[in-house]
Amino acid sequence: MNAGTVSAADRVLDLFHDVRLTPTQRRIAHSLVQHASSAAALSAAEVAELAGVSQPSVTRFAVALGYTGYPALRRELRERASAVPAPVPASNEMQRAITAEAAHLGALRDQLADLTVVRRAADLLVASRPLPVLGLRAAAPLAGYFGYFAAKVFPDVRVLDADGTSLLDRLDQARAAGATALLTIALPRYPRETLDAVREARAAGLAVVLLTDSPVGPIAEPADVVLTAQVGTQLVFDLHTGPMALAMVLLQAMCDVSPGSVQHRLEEFEAAASRRHLFVT
Structure with missing residues (x-):
């Protein structure tokens, strides 16, 4: 995406960029993106049911993303849902890769x-x-x-x-x-x-x-x-x-x-x- 605003699905999808997920975890991620508008309100059990996986798999998924558990991931989803849509500047793939690296360093910090x-x-x-x-x-x-x-x-x-x-x-x-x-x-x-x-x-x-x-x-x-x-x-x-x-x-x-x-x-x-x-x- 080169212009416009960040959609709810894009905000959820951004959580998974550069994270290597297992096939089970990809199913969970896909379910969250599909239900991006309501993802922040879903419990771990509801996410597990949507994705067709076990509830412990949802917890492991949250940990794989760097959170202490699903409650911490849901708080992040709520923050993203309530944020004002931000304009997305034009960029090429090289710039986006470097922007992602800057975000990785911020997370490491x-x-x-x-x-x-x-x-x-x-x-x-x-x-x-x-x-x-x-x-x-x-x-x-x-x-x-x-x-x-x-x-x-x-x-x-x-x-x-x-x-x-x-x-x-x-x-x-x-x-x-x-x-x-x-x-x-x-x-x-x-x-x-x-x-x-x-x-x-x-x-x-x-x-x-x-x-x-x-x-x-x-x-x-x-x-x-x-x-x-x-x-x-x-x-x-x-x-x-x-x-x-x-x-x-x-x-x-x-x-x-x-x-x-x-x-x-x-x-x-x-x-x-x-x-x-x-x-x-």
Whole structure:
């Protein structure tokens, strides 16, 4: 849509943009869009009946959208129903994709009002020596990005970004060297080898911190701590702006655990970089 005003159906539909839903959840979303004018007044049982699903499925659907439960989702539906129709500016698909990313970052900002889970993840990861960081396929660049900066302030950060028969060997080696936790980055589409590695890590006694796009993803269940940031899906390939920002937030939280030692290592790095003329500026 390039012009005009936002309809009731559009407002409801906007809740599901960039969210990967299961087939059951898509049925619920479709029912809400079909009944957009009355959606805010529907109970969870009524939504379940309209969609032909169970009431617990409606609750899981609300959680998948980032709400604490269906009552919180219904409050959002009520707010959207009472809002004054806003004009929709003309835009092309590239602009809409970037606008969606800005919205994802806004949601992440609000999510970070409570840092309890981030700090718990940071405590687990800081205590691990070495620190293995797992990221395969689409997640490999982000694992490398995180590992590059983490290695500046934490000793023995090991990026596991290559799949194949040696992956579990490298995980075993990290555990044998003293690792107590594994940071796993899993982004759609989720490689089966990532799930296998996480299960192997849990069986070996490692705590698993998962950075991913959805709390109900297939790799979330075996993880000890799950951190989520939405992935953009409006272009041919996914945009990972949110997960990248969350990765740096996590690293900041890790640095905050022991600021003195972190500052010392940073100063050592800067001195070495200057001595070796590593950078042109």
